[in-house]
Amino acid sequence: MNYKLRLASTVLLINLFVILLTATSAYLGYRQHQERAEITTQNLAQALENNLINSIRRIDVSLLALLDIDRIHYSEHRKNPTLMNGHIEQIRARLPEVDAIRLTDKNGLLLAGHDVLNSASTNLSDRPHFIRLKNDPTAELLISKPQISRINNKWVIVLARRVNHPEGGFDGMIFAALTLDFISEQFSSLNLGPGGKVTLREEGLGLIARYPEPDTMHRTIGNKDVGPEKLALFTSGKTQATFRDKDPDHLERTVTFHKLQDLPLYISVGLSPSDYLQPWRDDSLKLAGIALLFLLASIYATHVQYRAWLNQQKTSEHIAHQEALYHELVEDTPMLVVRYLPDTRIIFGNTAYAAFLGVPASEITGKQRLDFIPNESDKEQIKTRIAALTSENPVAVHGQHRAKGKNGQMRWTQWTDRAFFDSTGKLTHLQAIGEDITEQKRTRDIRAARMRLMEFAAEHSMNELLTATLDEVGSLTESTIGFYHFLEADQKTLTLQTWSTRTQREYCKAEGAGRHYNVDDAGIWVEAVHLRRPVIHNDYATQENKRGLPPGHAALLREMVVPVFRKGLIVAILGVGNKPTPYTDDDVQVVSLLADLAWDFAESKRLEAELVAMATTDFLTGLFNRRYFMKQMDSELARLKRVDITRAAVLMLDLDHFKRVNDRLGHAAGDAVLKHAAGTLQGELRKIDTAGRLGGEEFAILLLDADLITAEIFAERLRAKIANSPIEYDGHTVNITVSIGITVLQVDDANSETALSRADDALYAAKRDGRNRIRIADVAGGRKQESNLPKPV
Ligand SMILES: Nc1nc2c(ncn2[C@@H]2O[C@H](COP(=O)(O)OP(=O)(O)OP(=O)(O)O)[C@@H](O)[C@H]2O)c(=O)[nH]1
Numbered sequence: 001m002n003y004k005l006r007l008a009s010t011v012l013l014i015n016l017f018v019i020l021l022t023a024t025s026a027y028l029g030y031r032q033h034q035e036r037a038e039i040t041t042q043n044l045a046q047a048l049e050n051n052l053i054n055s056i057r058r059i060d061v062s063l064l065a066l067l068d069i070d071r072i073h074y075s076e077h078r079k080n081p082t083l084m085n086g087h088i089e090q091i092r093a094r095l096p097e098v099d100a101i102r103l104t105d106k107n108g109l110l111l112a113g114h115d116v117l118n119s120a121s122t123n124l125s126d127r128p129h130f131i132r133l134k135n136d137p138t139a140e141l142l143i144s145k146p147q148i149s150r151i152n153n154k155w156v157i158v159l160a161r162r163v164n165h166p167e168g169g170f171d172g173m174i175f176a177a178l179t180l181d182f183i184s185e186q187f188s189s190l191n192l193g194p195g196g197k198v199t200l201r202e203e204g205l206g207l208i209a210r211y212p213e214p215d216t217m218h219r220t221i222g223n224k225d226v227g228p229e230k231l232a233l234f235t236s237g238k239t240q241a242t243f244r245d246k247d248p249d250h251l252e253r254t255v256t257f258h259k260l261q262d263l264p265l266y267i268s269v270g271l272s273p274s275d276y277l278q279p280w281r282d283d284s285l286k287l288a289g290i291a292l293l294f295l296l297a298s299i300y301a302t303h304v305q306y307r308a309w310l311n312q313q314k315t316s317e318h319i320a321h322q323e324a325l326y327h328e329l330v331e332d333t334p335m336l337v338v339r340y341l342p343d344t345r346i347i348f349g350n351t352a353y354a355a356f357l358g359v360p361a362s363e364i365t366g367k368q369r370l371d372f373i374p375n376e377s378d379k380e381q382i383k384t385r386i387a388a389l390t391s392e393n394p395v396a397v398h399g400q401h402r403a404k405g406k407n408g409q410m411r412w413t414q415w416t417d418r419a420f421f422d423s424t425g426k427l428t429h430l431q432a433i434g435e436d437i438t439e440q441k442r443t444r445d446i447r448a449a450r451m452r453l454m455e456f457a458a459e460h461s462m463n464e465l466l467t468a469t470l471d472e473v474g475s476l477t478e479s480t481i482g483f484y485h486f487l488e489a490d491q492k493t494l495t496l497q498t499w500s501t502r503t504q505r506e507y508c509k510a511e512g513a514g515r516h517y518n519v520d521d522a523g524i525w526v527e528a529v530h531l532r533r534p535v536i537h538n539d540y541a542t543q544e545n546k547r548g549l550p551p552g553h554a555a556l557l558r559e560m561v562v563p564v565f566r567k568g569l570i571v572a573i574l575g576v577g578n579k580p581t582p583y584t585d586d587d588v589q590v591v592s593l594l595a596d597l598a599w600d601f602a603e604s605k606r607l608e609a610e611l612v613a614m615a616t617t618d619f620l621t622g623l624f625n626r627r628y629f630m631k632q633m634d635s636e637l638a639r640l641k642r643v644d645i646t647r648a649a650v651l652m653l654d655l656d657h658f659k660r661v662n663d664r665l666g667h668a669a670g671d672a673v674l675k676h677a678a679g680t681l682q683g684e685l686r687k688i689d690t691a692g693r694l695g696g697e698e699f700a701i702l703l704l705d706a707d708l709i710t711a712e713i714f715a716e717r718l719r720a721k722i723a724n725s726p727i728e729y730d731g732h733t734v735n736i737t738v739s740i741g742i743t744v745l746q747v748d749d750a751n752s753e754t755a756l757s758r759a760d761d762a763l764y765a766a767k768r769d770g771r772n773r774i775r776i777a778d779v780a781g782g783r784k785q786e787s788n789l790p791k792p793v
Pocket residue numbers: 654655656657658659660662666667668669670671674695696697767771
């Protein structure tokens with residue numbers, strides 16, 4: 001049942017009940033007043049009956065007494081009837097209701113009694129009661145119909161008795177006359193109310209007396225008009241009844257109709273409902289008024305209530321609509337939405353949030369938001385953020401923290417928390433909207449790491465760069481172990497390259513850098529090479545193929561190794577280990593990216609080194625080329641010019657009769673001789689010295705911190721070494737010698753070429769002088785000097 005119908009029926013029922021109650025109460029009141037009226041009429045009728053009967057009995061007794069007196073004094077009274085008057089007056093004085101008592105003779109002529117003397121000729125023989133008394137010797141007291149007295153013209157009724165002659169026979173009538181006025185007066189003493197009515201009727205229903213008396217009373221005396229009820233009752237012979245009747249005067253009354261015992265008189269007492277029901281009417285009207293007021297009040301209250309309900313309905317609908325919109329919005333958004341209480345108990349989490357946590361949406365409510373945040377510092381951070389929200393400062397707060405996502409994965413999330421307060425300023429709940437920024441953060445972190453590594457690469461060696469890469473990978477994946485090893489093109493030989501700083505510090509007690517390692521001899525950490533894909537061992541202890549760890553290696557909980565591919569071949573592997581939580585595909589992505597980057601850096605470092613080498617080195621002998629050698633000389637000469645205290649010697653060398661080797665044994669043999677000579681030469685140098693091949697079979701040496709004497713000693717040692725180191729080539733023993741020209745750099749030298757040509761001149765001198773010997777340039781005047789050292793044999 002809808003509210004409207006329920007409200008209407010409730011109010012209707014209440015009102016029906018009130019109306020019923022009012023009606024019942026009114027009806028009962030009516031019944032009570034009606035019954036009371038009936039009882040009152042009965043009591044009044046009874047009282048009147050008693051009064052009248054008493055009077056009549058007293059009058060009758062008085063008449064009988066007078067008859068007795070008359071019988072005793074019969075003869076005297078008949079002789080002088082006035083004698084009787086004294087007795088009559090004496091008795092009448094005790095009967096105030098009686099107007100007159102009189103005596104007639106047998107012919108109806110008045111003999112004695114009140115005013116009889118003045119009306120002696122009055123004859124009553126025609127009166128019906130006289131005739132009846134005359135004719136009926138057994139007649140008792142007779143009551144006449146109302147009649148007008150022939151003596152004083154008053155309306156009276158007469159109570160008469162037969163007078164018998166002492167010797168028998170009718171001898172007249174004694175009677176008492178009651179004025180109707182007197183009876184009416186008796187009635188007037190009753191309090192019947194304005195509509196009340198009392199009547200006395202004789203046996204033929206003729207009216208004797210009535211109260212209130214109408215103005216035309218004399219015309220209504222003897223009137224037999226009665227109400228239908230009364231008539232029916234009378235006809236049925238009943239002597240007493242109480243009923244509602246409508247009188248000929250058209251007034252309805254409650255009437256008690258009573259026959260006066262054995263007397264031929266009927267008394268009727270009627271009370272008008274308009275009188276006795278007046279208090280009931282007043283009460284009922286009041287009650288009805290109250291009921292009406294209640295009805296109106298209830299209708300008004302219902303109306304107000306209904307309006308309020310309608311408003312409430314509208315508000316509820318509006319709120320429900322807003323709620324639906326909010327839920328739709330919140331459920332459709334890919335953002336994570338969670339509403340929670342100040343103690344972080346969740347009251348709502350959207351689908352995206354549930355999916356993020358990997359918890360069924362239905363189970364989220366009631367859980368603590370902090371339960372999904374494993375990191376203690378993050379928890380503290382959130383509590384601080386919540387505390388910062390007050391009703392005075394209700395702005396949203398932003399922050400990032402880690403959260404335990406689906407399958408226990410650690411995810412980075414970014415949140416905006418907003419607080420809601422009630423009207424008293426009390427914090428009721430909070431709403432946080434967030435997103436999973438793990439990918440973004442990873443991309444950002446990787447980009448930052450790349451930038452750092454690129455900067456780092458410019459200033460550091462390949463190995464330093466690889467270590468730095470491993471340190472970055474370690475912090476991105478929360479790993480405490482990291483290693484980077486190269487794989488040769490045979491895909492079998494690993495070259496142990498480097499480890500992360502932390503690994504070197506905490507784990508790798510065994511030295512292994514540069515060691516070659518056969519893939520087939522390695523443990524499961526090289527599975528990535530066998531399987532040619534990234535491999536994760538999240539529970540290292542349960543792995544069957546592990547071969548154990550070298551002594552001094554800390555326990556390995558879990559590891560992940562990714563291969564680096566170039567042109568279909570694995571060129572390197574990067575491994576990490578001991579992350580506190582399991583490694584995931586996300587880690588593979590991070591590690592792969594940086595491993596690749598590291599390889600590219602390593603490659604470019606290698607190429608760079610190659611290019612440098614190519615630019616400075618003679619490809620056949622491995623000595624520096626002419627350009628580089630001259631550059632070294634330039635810088636040394638510049639230093640000399642700058643400081644003027646440094647010393648440097650320059651040696652020019654040329655193999656003797658080298659052409660013959662070529663001619664005799666071929667060009668390859670010549671190359672071999674050149675290499676051999678270069679090797680011997682290089683072997684004699686200190687680290688600070690520089691040797692270069694200037695072209696063909698011509699070499700040069702720059703000896704730092706050396707004067708002519710030192711240079712000469714060195715040159716001689718070199719000459720002797722070469723001369724005494726024949727080379728075996730293709731079954732031939734090739735003996736070679738070398739001629740050397742020496743000079744020193746001088747502040748005055750215009751450039752390197754100046755010094756070099758001086759040495760070259762000395763060399764030419766050595767050749768000219770017979771080869772396999774040393775000549776020193778005359779630095780002062782450019783004169784060639786022969787060496788003081790022993791001559792070659
Ligand atoms: N095998 C070989 N021969 C070279 C190379 N560069 C130059 N030569 C040869 O070295 C020889 C140099 O000959 P020459 O300049 O006549 O000098 P020589 O035969 O050593 O005689 P002297 O210097 O006078 O003792 C030439 O035959 C060049 O072809 C090289 O890189 N390899």
